[in-house]
Amino acid sequence: MPTTSRREDIFIDLFLSAYENRSWADALHEQPDKIERTKPAVDWLAKRKSDGKALAIEHTIIEPFLGEKGDFASFEAAFLEIERDTSLPVPGRWIRVFVPVGTLQNQTKAAQDAIVESVHRWIKSNRLFLRDGRSEHRCEITGVPGTVPSTSHSN
16 A cells, blocks of 8 residues: 655645635545555545544646656656756846757657756856847757757746
């Protein structure tokens, strides 16, 4: 029986803490969907201590495009290293990088690493020279044949 928390559990817990003037904040809860994965069940079942009233909560994933959750997971894992680079931020500057959907899909680990490294290198080399206001720049991806360069926006 899986007992680990899912990322959305924190949001459901926050919802309960505020719902109906915080009257569900101390509710006892169970997660039937975690207990019996082979039978359909709600995500959370809360029981209010004050009156024993029950509340069922179901969480549904809505993806803006087919496969968005998987695409984001691979993207986040690959590009998180750039976010951790504390030498990149420029005071008063916001740099947004656009990476087309599916860029990392069906790529080898070496190709994914080359794409991430190319973007990281471009930001590091150009971040101090971006002009004020909105601008667009191409980032040449090296080390991966046939890749499409990404576009970086700065404000």
